[in-house]
Amino acid sequence: MNILFKLSPNLSAWVISTIFAFSAANIVFAVEPFGVEPGDPEKGKVTSGLCQGCHGEDGMSASDDFPRLAGQHAAYIRKQFSEFNKGVRYNTDTMMGVSQDSLTAKQDLYDVAAYFASQKVMIGDKLDKDVSKGRNLFFNGNPATGLYGCVNCHGENGKGRSPGNEVFPVIGGQHKAYLVKQLKEFRAAALSPQDPDIVFKEAGSGIEMRKNDPAGIMRNIAQRLSDEELDEVTDYLSQL
Ligand code: HEC
Numbered sequence: 001m002n003i004l005f006k007l008s009p010n011l012s013a014w015v016i017s018t019i020f021a022f023s024a025a026n027i028v029f030a031v032e033p034f035g036v037e038p039g040d041p042e043k044g045k046v047t048s049g050l051c052q053g054c055h056g057e058d059g060m061s062a063s064d065d066f067p068r069l070a071g072q073h074a075a076y077i078r079k080q081f082s083e084f085n086k087g088v089r090y091n092t093d094t095m096m097g098v099s100q101d102s103l104t105a106k107q108d109l110y111d112v113a114a115y116f117a118s119q120k121v122m123i124g125d126k127l128d129k130d131v132s133k134g135r136n137l138f139f140n141g142n143p144a145t146g147l148y149g150c151v152n153c154h155g156e157n158g159k160g161r162s163p164g165n166e167v168f169p170v171i172g173g174q175h176k177a178y179l180v181k182q183l184k185e186f187r188a189a190a191l192s193p194q195d196p197d198i199v200f201k202e203a204g205s206g207i208e209m210r211k212n213d214p215a216g217i218m219r220n221i222a223q224r225l226s227d228e229e230l231d232e233v234t235d236y237l238s239q240l
């Protein structure tokens, strides 16, 4: 069981129970399926040639079209990849296609995830602007709207929580455009039942939604973010 990095004053019982539930779920994550080895980064380096074309040789993609995978948790990488494959995360036809056509052997996915996870953790570019508002949101959230500080789950500098907890992804040092896209997709998914203007569209057209966060944990967060806050917090995250 992991110790919370920092408890914000308004951390509700809901968040606490969710965090602990997922710390427990993480133990289940760690149990390898029968016949699959934990993952060999050396083999993964070779097997991930296709992925490197978009995500960068060491997972530090230069283009903000492609998220960085450098130092991302291996179990998180496997979860996302499998969910694209199964259509549970359907935001992009790119990864849905890639996941259908590649790494069909479970062991290959373990190796590739181990390779990217073993790289030096992603690092952003310093921005020539004041990011103090975003920093404040990251640490303290917004008590007026019940928004929790991201640090509670994403850890110090957004580099994920304590070692061994792979449920909460690394987001510090990720591309801004990618962070914005994900938060808007979580938010659209949370608001869609109330907002008839937001309609789920097939991948690549119109507003897309992301619903693969366990227990709606990120949808709950994202729906509380205003456009301005979303911009500020992603500025802060992208330069960590
Ligand atoms: C043609 C370009 C392309 C290739 C090749 C590609 N990806 Fe991706 N990948 C993307 C894009 C674009 C996204 C962002 C999807 C979105 O916006 O939701 C993504 C997202 C991901 C994510 C989710 C990251 C996160 O932070 O949640 C993972 C994991 C991933 N890719 C793994 C892989 C692996 C493993 C391979 C190789 C088998 C691969 N990708 C090959 C374009 C690519």
Ligand code: HEC
Binding pocket: 015, 018, 019, 067, 079, 137, 138, 148, 149, 150, 151, 152, 153, 154, 167, 168, 169, 170, 171, 179, 182, 183, 212, 213, 214, 217, 218, 221, 233
């Ligand atoms: C209560 C815990 C919790 C809090 C607080 C939280 N997150 Fe998350 N976040 C998660 C989990 C869990 C995921 C992984 C979802 C999945 O498995 O698909 C995630 C995923 C994300 C992603 C997608 C990452 C990727 O690589 O695709 C972004 C972006 C994100 N969070 C941003 C934030 C921001 C910004 C805040 C603060 C305003 C925040 N989160 C607060 C739990 C949390």
